[in-house]
Amino acid sequence: MNWAPEIPEWCNSTKKQYLLKMDQACFTLHHIKHTKEDIELWGQSSKCQECPMWKFALIKPASTAVVVVNTTYPTLFEVKRNELTVCNFSYQFGEFGQYSMNASPEECSGVEINTHPANIYLPLLWASVAIFLVLVMWGLKCVMQDRYIPCHLSNWLPGSSTAEASLLITDSSAQQANQIRYRIRCLDTFRGLTIILMIIVNYGGGGYWFFEHSPWNGITVADVIFPCFVWILGASCVLSLNSQLRRALSKQRILFGIVRRSVAMLVIGLVLNSLNNNNVKTFRIPGVLQRLSFVYLIVALIELIGFDPEDNHRYAWFAAIRDIVCSWRQWIIVNVLVTTQLLITFLLPVPGCPLGYTGAGGLEKNGLYKNCTGGAARYVDVSLFGNDHIYQRPTPRAIYDTTLAFDPEGFLGGLTCVLTAYLGAEAAKVLLAFPANKQRIIRWLLWCLLTGLTGGLLCAFKIDDGPIPINKNLWSLSFALVTSSIAFCVLTILYVFIDVLSWWSGAPFRYAGMNALLLYVGHVFARPLLPFSWQPLASTHAAHLSMNLTAAAVWILIAFVLYRKRLFFTL
Numbered sequence: 043m044n045w046a047p048e049i050p051e052w053c054n055s056t057k058k059q060y061l062l063k064m065d066q067a068c069f070t071l072h073h074i075k076h077t078k079e080d081i082e083l084w085g086q087s088s089k090c091q092e093c094p095m096w097k098f099a100l101i102k103p104a105s106t107a108v109v110v111v112n113t114t115y116p117t118l119f120e121v122k123r124n125e126l127t128v129c130n131f132s133y134q135f136g137e138f139g140q141y142s143m144n145a146s147p148e149e150c151s152g153v154e155i156n157t158h159p160a161n162i163y164l165p166l167l168w169a170s171v172a173i174f175l176v177l178v179m180w181g182l183k184c185v186m187q188d189r190y191i192p193c194h195l196s197n198w199l200p201g202s203s204t205a206e207a208s209l210l211i212t213d214s215s216a217q218q219a220n221q222i223r224y225r226i227r228c229l230d231t232f233r234g235l236t237i238i239l240m241i242i243v244n245y246g247g248g249g250y251w252f253f254e255h256s257p258w259n260g261i262t263v264a265d266v267i268f269p270c271f272v273w274i275l276g277a278s279c280v281l282s283l284n285s286q287l288r289r290a291l292s293k294q295r296i297l298f299g300i301v302r303r304s305v306a307m308l309v310i311g312l313v314l315n316s317l318n319n320n321n322v323k324t325f326r327i328p329g330v331l332q333r334l335s336f337v338y339l340i341v342a343l344i345e346l347i348g349f350d351p352e353d354n355h356r357y358a359w360f361a362a363i364r365d366i367v368c369s370w371r372q373w374i375i376v377n378v379l380v381t382t383q384l385l386i387t388f389l390l391p392v393p394g395c396p397l398g399y400t401g402a403g404g405l406e407k408n409g410l411y412k413n414c415t416g417g418a419a420r421y422v423d424v425s426l427f428g429n430d431h432i433y434q435r436p437t438p439r440a441i442y443d444t445t446l447a448f449d450p451e452g453f454l455g456g457l458t459c460v461l462t463a464y465l466g467a468e469a470a471k472v473l474l475a476f477p478a479n480k481q482r483i484i485r486w487l488l489w490c491l492l493t494g495l496t497g498g499l500l501c502a503f504k505i506d507d508g509p510i511p512i513n514k515n516l517w518s519l520s521f522a523l524v525t526s527s528i529a530f531c532v533l534t535i536l537y538v539f540i541d542v543l544s545w546w547s548g549a550p551f552r553y554a555g556m557n558a559l560l561l562y563v564g565h566v567f568a569r570p571l572l573p574f575s576w577q578p579l580a581s582t583h584a585a586h587l588s589m590n591l592t593a594a595a596v597w598i599l600i601a602f603v604l605y606r607k608r609l610f611f612t613l
Contacts, residue, residue, distance in 0.1 A: 234555030
């Protein structure tokens with residue numbers, strides 16, 4: 043393994059000289075025979091499913107061709123002679139590496155490494171170690187100072203804000219002591235971790251492939267962040283409604299607050315969209331906050347209609363599953379929405395496309411369904427918003443060479459997004475219904491296992507297979523279930539370390555979680571400004587990662603200052 047720093051190399055040939063950029067390598071093919079037959083090099087990214095190959099180079103006898111290849115995913119190659127295949131192979135190139143291979147009209151040799159590639163993960167390793175040490179020192183400081191009361195000594199009570207509940211602690215020396223309320227730290231920490239990762243990803247994620255969204259089917263770190271945020275929204279919604287109903291607020295007043303918040307998120311989302319394009323003829327209508335607005339409105343309304351704070355305390359034959367049974371009305375509505383999404387996706391006729399097509403279009407299946415990107419999902423969005431008012435640069439464009447607009451925050455995906463949020467609501471109901479830590483942890487882990495296995499079965503536990511492949515662009519059912527499984531797992535871990543064992547206060551991510559809306563809106567506006575971004579001195583992962591982590595650190599500092607001044611921006 044090469045531990046050398048990332049220094050861009052020059053890709054040399056007899057005719058041209060190329061400066062390699064991030065995620066690029068140099069591949070040289072030598073035609074070693076002095077015959078009259080030419081050979082051709084064809085290639086395609088392994089991420090492009092069933093796609094035709096591109097012609098990379100034509101190599102004359104006893105000559106050489108030099109091509110710059112992408113190192114993000116393995117590349118599929120085919121060497122041809124007069125339309126006949128000489129050899130085909132797959133190879134994962136390394137960034138800034140120099141590679142070569144000998145070929146003739148009869149055979150090919152193996153790929154040789156002439157210059158070892160850079161270790162692009164070394165900067166990420168050092169950054170991870172530094173962050174881990176900071177968190178460990180912060181955690182030790184909290185334990186030594188005993189900064190807050192462990193959750194295992196307490197019982198849950200209703201909270202007083204969107205993301206809080208309370209803990210009731212009885213002083214051992216005075217049974218008549220006042221009740222002290224504490225905010226749910228693990229939920230704030232989870233939200234803060236999510237918003238910080240979202241900022242890092244939106245600012246570039248150091249150029250790492252796993253900090254970018256999947257071209258189509260599949261899942262990366264970047265794909266998990268938004269679903270976790272939606273999941274937390276559902277949990278916060280239930281805790282907030284529980285608090286308001288216990289304070290005897292009228293449902294009319296609560297309904298007004300729900301509608302007001304939903305409209306506010308919608309308006310802010312539209313304003314943010316106008317930063318990139320304020321032309322009313324081509325203005326993008328869907329977006330991240332618009333989807334959150336829709337999901338929040340649906341989940342809050344069905345909870346307001348069906349939620350009774352006293353249900354969780356009525357012990358009956360279903361006491362062990364009372365959090366589910368008492369929400370039977372809500373589950374019916376959620377299942378109707380999911381069923382609607384599935385029926386439209388697989389049964390709605392789309393002109394020029396096969397029934398139930400959910401592929402990327404473009405080059406997929408050798409370009410047979412070039413104009414069918416997203417199938418019914420895109421067809422519905424175009425019908426509702428118009429082709430000019432949806433996202434014009436979708437993720438499959440680079441790999442699949444698609445030309446159609448497609449919006450990852452479209453309408454059909456919003457229906458299954460409600461399921462993601464309601465699974466988060468279920469996590470909050472476990473908090474309210476079961477007072478013991480063991481009860482909560484077991485139920486969250488069971489939900490983690492159930493959603494993970496179900497989602498895995500739907501996609502056949504593969505990246506690009508199964509009846510319903512895992513797909514963030516479509517927010518497929520398998521995607522909603524798998525990401526919810528991850529959210530249940532993360533919440534359980536944070537709950538144990540923060541609220542049960544008290545090994546960590548959740549800082550500094552907890553500060554960001556208490557001002558998540560401000561950080562999200564602020565990072566969009568501040569993206570082109572110092573100290574959040576600048577022109578990197580080198581086209582390397584280290585340079586880009588340092589810039590993106592600096593931006594995230596500044597936003598954490600801003601969140602900490604606001605926390606110390608007790609300034610919290612909510613809708």
